[in-house]
Amino acid sequence: MAKKQKCVCPSMPAWMNTYADMVTLLLTFFVLLFSMSSLSPGKFQQVVVGLTLALSGNPPSVLTGGQTMSEEALISSKPGVYQELLRISEEYKGKVTIEERDEGILITLTNFKIFETGSARLTAEAKEIIEKLGAIILEHTSNIIEVRGYADDRPTTPDSIYPSNWHLSSARASSVVNFMLTELKQKRYALRYAEIRSGLFDIDYFYSPDRFVPIGKGDVDVNKELKSIKANYDYDMSKLQKDYESGKISIEEYQRRRTELTQKYYKDVEQTRAKYRKIEIVIKRETKGY
Numbered sequence: 001m002a003k004k005q006k007c008v009c010p011s012m013p014a015w016m017n018t019y020a021d022m023v024t025l026l027l028t029f030f031v032l033l034f035s036m037s038s039l040s041p042g043k044f045q046q047v048v049v050g051l052t053l054a055l056s057g058n059p060p061s062v063l064t065g066g067q068t069m070s071e072e073a074l075i076s077s078k079p080g081v082y083q084e085l086l087r088i089s090e091e092y093k094g095k096v097t098i099e100e101r102d103e104g105i106l107i108t109l110t111n112f113k114i115f116e117t118g119s120a121r122l123t124a125e126a127k128e129i130i131e132k133l134g135a136i137i138l139e140h141t142s143n144i145i146e147v148r149g150y151a152d153d154r155p156t157t158p159d160s161i162y163p164s165n166w167h168l169s170s171a172r173a174s175s176v177v178n179f180m181l182t183e184l185k186q187k188r189y190a191l192r193y194a195e196i197r198s199g200l201f202d203i204d205y206f207y208s209p210d211r212f213v214p215i216g217k218g219d220v221d222v223n224k225e226l227k228s229i230k231a232n233y234d235y236d237m238s239k240l241q242k243d244y245e246s247g248k249i250s251i252e253e254y255q256r257r258r259t260e261l262t263q264k265y266y267k268d269v270e271q272t273r274a275k276y277r278k279i280e281i282v283i284k285r286e287t288k289g290y
Helices: 014-035 041-056 079-091 124-139 165-191 193-197 220-245 251-275
Strands: 096-101 104-109 143-149 212-216 279-287
Touching (some): 079 104, 079 124, 124 143, 124 279, 165 193, 165 212, 165 279, 220 251
Antiparallel strands (some): 096 104, 104 279, 143 279
16 A cells, blocks of 8 residues: 655745734834824823834933823832932032922922012022923923922012012912923023924923912911910010019029020021021922823
């Protein structure tokens, strides 16, 4: 009996494997494009930057491109950015503090002249610091930015354009926001002109007024602290008066301690007032919606 001959089937050409891989990758790419059909310009920009970096062979940096895709707090999604903020805080030690809170990242500017007296006009030093902080905060996140302005307990002068400390504190918060959206934006436009023209950076997306919430805190917080300081001062003075009247201390001791308490009171008042000559910038956990 003749043996059955084995069927030798022709093998698939080698190029077919490569072709099949290419078709699969193209299909995946077009599915990706379809899934982003309603994506915001800022998120599309991230994809463009990511593809550009990948094809150029350059490793991405924590400060490259635009916002984070995550809606987590800045420190969680981009710790490199948080480290850069800490570096600026160290550079302006005592003037800039960074603190992580449940609401987001709190940046406090204090212990230097931020505004002209009784005014919402930013000083040159304040603009320099806000410029450095703002470029990092705005260009590497899409978070809502809350800016809080304050005023101390002293009423505005009769010739002031601000009827009250509420108006003054609100104007100060708005002044910081306006600086970021005008002067800072213009400077960054000039510095990143090539990226903007090539479509790698959408400056209007990151410097959008929708991101900002200016808030005037007035003199409520400072008055609470000053009221507590005055209550402690009155208690100490009352106790001192009783000690003198009961003969526990001499007239000389009474006068000396009375002077010390009064000096301490005025010192505490000035320190408290100085503490509220500040601006707070909060990088909220929520992001700008579209």
